[in-house]
Amino acid sequence: xxxxxxxxxxxxxxxxxxxxxxxxxxxxxxxxxxxxxxxxxxxxxxxxxxxxxxxxxxxxxxxxxxxxxxxxxxxxxxxxxxxxxxxxxxxxxxxxxxxxxxxxxxxxxxxxxxxxxxxxxxxxxxxxxxxxxxxxxxxxxxxxxxxxxxxxxxxxxxxxxxxxxxxxxxxxxxxxxxxxxxxxxxxxxxxxxxxxxxxxxxxxxxxxxxxxxxxxxxxxxxxxxxxxxxxxxxxxxxxxxxxxxxxxxxxxxxxxxxxxxxxxxxxxxxxxxxxxxxxxxxxxxxxxxxxxxxxxxxxxxxxxxxxxxxxxxxxxxxxxxxxxxxxxxxxxxxxxxxxxxxxxxxxxxxxxxxxxxxxxxxxxxxxxxxxxxxxxxxxxxxxxx
Amino acid sequence: xxxxxxxxxxxxxxxxxxxxxxxxxxxxxxxxxxxxxxxxxxxxxxxxxxxxxxxxxxxxxxxxxxxxxxxxxxxxxxxxxxxxxxxxxxxxxxxxxxxxxxxxxxxxxxxxxxxxxxxxxxxxxxxxxxxxxxxxxxxxxxxxxxxxxxxxxxxxxxxxxxxxxxxxxxxxxxxxxxxxxxxxxxxxxxxxxxxxxxxxxxxxxxxxxxxxxxxxxxxxxxxxxx
Amino acid sequence: xxxxxxxxxxxxxxxxxxxxxxxxxxxxxxxxxxxxxxxxxxxxxxxxxxxxxxxxxxxxxxxxxxxxxxxxxxxxxxxxxxxxxxxxxxxxxxxxxxxxxxxxxxxxxxxxxxxxxxxxxxxxxxxxxxxxxxxxxxxxxxxxxxxxxxxxxxxxxxxxxxxxxxxxxxxxxxxxxxxxxxxxxxxxxxxxxxxxxxxxxxxxxxxxxxxxxxxxxxxxxxxxxxxxxxxxxxxxxxxxxxxxxxxxxxxxxxxxxxxxxxxxxxxxxxxxxxxxxxxxxxxxxxxxxxxxxxxxxx
Numbered sequence: 001x002x003x004x005x006x007x008x009x010x011x012x013x014x015x016x017x018x019x020x021x022x023x024x025x026x027x028x029x030x031x032x033x034x035x036x037x038x039x040x041x042x043x044x045x046x047x048x049x050x051x052x053x054x055x056x057x058x059x060x061x062x063x064x065x066x067x068x069x070x071x072x073x074x075x076x077x078x079x080x081x082x083x084x085x086x087x088x089x090x091x092x093x094x095x096x097x098x099x100x101x102x103x104x105x106x107x108x109x110x111x112x113x114x115x116x117x118x119x120x121x122x123x124x125x126x127x128x129x130x131x132x133x134x135x136x137x138x139x140x141x142x143x144x145x146x147x148x149x150x151x152x153x154x155x156x157x158x159x160x161x162x163x164x165x166x167x168x169x170x171x172x173x174x175x176x177x178x179x180x181x182x183x184x185x186x187x188x189x190x191x192x193x194x195x196x197x198x199x200x201x202x203x204x205x206x207x208x209x210x211x212x213x214x215x216x217x218x219x220x221x222x223x224x225x226x227x228x229x230x231x232x233x234x235x236x237x238x239x240x241x242x243x244x245x246x247x248x249x250x251x252x253x254x255x256x257x258x259x260x261x262x263x264x265x266x267x268x269x270x271x272x273x274x275x276x277x278x279x280x281x282x283x284x285x286x287x288x289x290x291x292x293x294x295x296x297x298x299x300x301x302x303x304x305x306x307x308x309x310x311x312x313x314x315x316x317x318x319x320x321x322x323x324x325x326x327x328x329x330x331x332x333x334x335x336x337x338x339x340x341x342x343x344x345x346x347x348x349x350x351x352x353x354x355x356x357x358x359x360x361x362x363x364x365x366x367x368x369x370x371x372x373x374x375x376x377x378x379x380x381x382x383x384x385x
Numbered sequence: 386x387x388x389x390x391x392x393x394x395x396x397x398x399x400x401x402x403x404x405x406x407x408x409x410x411x412x413x414x415x416x417x418x419x420x421x422x423x424x425x426x427x428x429x430x431x432x433x434x435x436x437x438x439x440x441x442x443x444x445x446x447x448x449x450x451x452x453x454x455x456x457x458x459x460x461x462x463x464x465x466x467x468x469x470x471x472x473x474x475x476x477x478x479x480x481x482x483x484x485x486x487x488x489x490x491x492x493x494x495x496x497x498x499x500x501x502x503x504x505x506x507x508x509x510x511x512x513x514x515x516x517x518x519x520x521x522x523x524x525x526x527x528x529x530x531x532x533x534x535x536x537x538x539x540x541x542x543x544x545x546x547x548x549x550x551x552x553x554x555x556x557x558x559x560x561x562x563x564x565x566x567x568x569x570x571x572x573x574x575x576x577x578x579x580x581x582x583x584x585x586x587x588x589x590x591x592x593x594x595x596x597x598x599x600x601x602x603x604x605x606x607x608x609x610x611x
Numbered sequence: 612x613x614x615x616x617x618x619x620x621x622x623x624x625x626x627x628x629x630x631x632x633x634x635x636x637x638x639x640x641x642x643x644x645x646x647x648x649x650x651x652x653x654x655x656x657x658x659x660x661x662x663x664x665x666x667x668x669x670x671x672x673x674x675x676x677x678x679x680x681x682x683x684x685x686x687x688x689x690x691x692x693x694x695x696x697x698x699x700x701x702x703x704x705x706x707x708x709x710x711x712x713x714x715x716x717x718x719x720x721x722x723x724x725x726x727x728x729x730x731x732x733x734x735x736x737x738x739x740x741x742x743x744x745x746x747x748x749x750x751x752x753x754x755x756x757x758x759x760x761x762x763x764x765x766x767x768x769x770x771x772x773x774x775x776x777x778x779x780x781x782x783x784x785x786x787x788x789x790x791x792x793x794x795x796x797x798x799x800x801x802x803x804x805x806x807x808x809x810x811x812x813x814x815x816x817x818x819x820x821x822x823x824x825x826x827x828x829x830x831x832x833x834x835x836x837x838x839x840x841x842x843x844x845x846x847x848x849x850x851x852x853x854x855x856x857x858x859x860x861x862x863x864x865x866x867x868x869x870x871x872x873x874x875x876x877x878x879x880x881x882x883x884x885x886x887x888x889x890x891x892x893x894x895x896x897x898x899x900x901x902x903x904x905x906x907x908x909x
Binding site for chain 3: 388389463467478
């Protein structure tokens with residue numbers, strides 16, 4: 001293979017050449033700027049022509065550098081393609097996994113288990129993941145990854161860190177989310193479809209629901225289903241203020257500090273001192289507060305509805321008519337969206353954080369105290385020699 | 386015999402117990418007092434209260450650990466001072482003497498633990514918490530008791546040993562941590578792997594994670610929570 | 612039970628110090644003086660007897676109990692006064708008596724209190740605030756209050772003034788006279804033990820040099836002044852502990868053990884004359900014995 005110069009070096013040389021060419025001896029030998037206007041025009045035209053000529057002379061070099069870079073890319077791609085051929089792949093149900101040998105062997109059972117749990121939700125699950133390839137990214141070089149992404153069949157990139165079962169469920173769930181109607185996809189905010197969530201996530205959602213500063217979340221906590229649906233909406237747009245009472249909005253304004261680019265202080269004064277609700281809203285318009293319940297909470301509601309609905313739940317959601325609450329109720333197999341959201345609320349409130357040590361924990365501590373007492377009791381009496 | 390052991394334990398440890406008793410009573414009271422101030426916030430009072438609690442929460446396990454260690458050392462102080470001659474001349478087996486002393490010390494730490502409970506209850510009763518958050522004085526008190534007990538037991542067992550035993554233990558620990566770290570640093574590049582557990586990771590897993598002896602220190606120490 | 616304390620082949624090593632093959636036999640009911648210079652191993656031996664130090668070899672029996680297998684049973688019948696006070700200093704005298712008494716089944720609180728009054732010890736004073744003499748009396752009080760069958764006293768009168776020493780020893784003797792208890796008392800104050808002991812054991816550099824009744828210990832050792840050319844002692848009918856020139860060029864002075872008067876013939880037969888035979892006191896005997904023992908070792 002012929003030696004191709006590094007494109008960056010070539011381009012740098014070209015830039016330097018262009019600069020030197022424009023500022024070189026020729027430029028030094030340029031005519032003095034004449035005083036008369038006609039002479040200035042003539043001078044400018046001559047200078048422009050000289051510049052064009054130099055650029056035209058540089059074009060072949062530029063072309064050579066581009067070709068060299070393309071050739072370098074091709075060589076890199078060829079090497080990456082060769083390494084791809086060394087990777088391991090396995091078919092799991094209707095989809096495939098590809099990655100390094102160890103990772104594929106480790107991930108295959110997790111993917112199989114995750115798919116088995118999601119498949120009963122409906123045909124849409126199988127349809128969505130059929131023909132996909134999940135790339136187990138960990139341990140792969142960037143070039144190899146890029147090569148895999150250019151393959152004609154759909155590819156889902158998965159990082160492969162952490163708990164394999166959780167990650168597999170997330171990867172498949174993300175793929176399944178693409179089957180959702182657009183409104184539902186937007187509402188879900190990029191979260192994967194799941195049928196169950198770990199306890200610590202329910203606890204986090206409970207924490208958020210309980211402590212949210214929004215009036216909508218507070219009323220949801222107290223059991224108002226309409227407030228729950230309001231708190232679940234992803235984006236208030238200009239209507240974010242409906243989540244909060246005027247007092248809460250004023251409280252938010254009072255907690256903001258003077259910063260660069262802040263709204264005019266007259267608005268802040270009108271809000272805090274004159275209790276002008278409109279001024280408060282305008283003050284926060286550029287940086288409105290986030291929704292009371294985030295995408296994790298919304299994903300948990302979807303998971304709750306799917307689990308409640310059982311077999312075919314996802315298909316029913318997709319096939320249903322109406323707004324999102326009606327779709328979710330259809331998925332759950334209940335006629336009432338309010339009933340669904342209240343049941344979800346009750347489930348969230350059950351996810352209390354761990355308090356005192358569990359009975360098992362207490363027992364283990366007593367065992368350890370016994371062990372330590374035994375060690376202490378066996379302390380030697382031969383201490384004086 | 387145990388009564389005399391308790392009395393002598395009290396005499397040897399009372400000046401150690403006193404400041405801890407004050408701290409045990411006062412810490413939860415102070416925590417709730419500051420929580421009460423946060424509870425009056427207009428915006429997100431629940432979050433404000435929990436933020437305050439998160440500041441105070443690490444002090445509770447620290448107090449439990451220090452209390453257990455201090456009482457254990459105080460219980461052995463008189464014997465260490467006299468080179469254990471008196472204890473060794475008593476007409477009872479060594480193990481019985483040690484267990485009686487351990488029991489006496491355990492009974493004595495009940496005083497500051499009880500005061501901790503009282504302080505938590507008093508603090509909770511004196512504050513109106515916002516909706517959504519609740520106080521857990523009994524649960525926290527139980528955790529405090531368990532943490533103090535295990536810290537006391539561990540320190541007591543260590544203090545029951547000879548200087549030679551403790552010295553070898555510390556040397557062994559040092560060699561394990563320092564030497565093990567060096568070995569891991571050398572092995573990882575040789576084998577071309579990363580993420581091998583370090584000695585500190587192993588110690589953490591053995592001692593602090595479940596079911597290690599100190600797992601209670603890693604739990605929920607919030608006096609007020611959702 | 613013949614012997615209150617018995618050891619067979621007792622040995623111990625710590626650093627450069629070594630106790631070798633100590634064979635003690637302390638008759639029950641005797642007052643046994645355990646003599647030795649500083650650093651000879653007296654306290655070490657006592658610690659070994661009481662199970663506070665681990666022997667390298669040998670067997671120990673106290674009041675018929677094997678040590679350390681039956682140590683608690685043995686200690687329940689033994690009153691011990693250590694070389695340095697071991698009672699908790701922060702307790703008052705009364706508290707120390709109550710604490711001590713809780714551990715011994717035969718503790719006689721009333722008698723201990725009478726001893727406290729006899730020793731004039733204030734009940735409410737902290738042990739750490741007692742004088743040296745008062746502390747010594749307290750230790751004896753605690754040991755006697757247990758009503759022990761065996762008293763093990765490690766230099767109990769060391770550093771005490773004569774009056775306190777007398778009080779302490781009188782209390783011990785009174786107790787022994789009343790109960791027939793055995794006393795094992797170590798000291799380097801030989802003259803003090805001479806008055807009270809009926810058995811003597813001498814230890815030097817970790818070896819038991821002598822163990823016999825005190826009368827035999829004293830009576831058989833004489834200082835003999837000779838005139839004329841002395842014989843070689845290789846075939847003497849007695850043990851020569853030491854011999855030295857008297858500095859007057861008239862003869863030698865011999866210190867011998869096992870002397871009897873008819874043995875003068877030994878010298879006259881060799882052409883020397885016995886000018887004088889002098890009795891030695893216990894301290895002199897002790898010194899000569901040690902000197903002889905060290906010379907033999909060299």
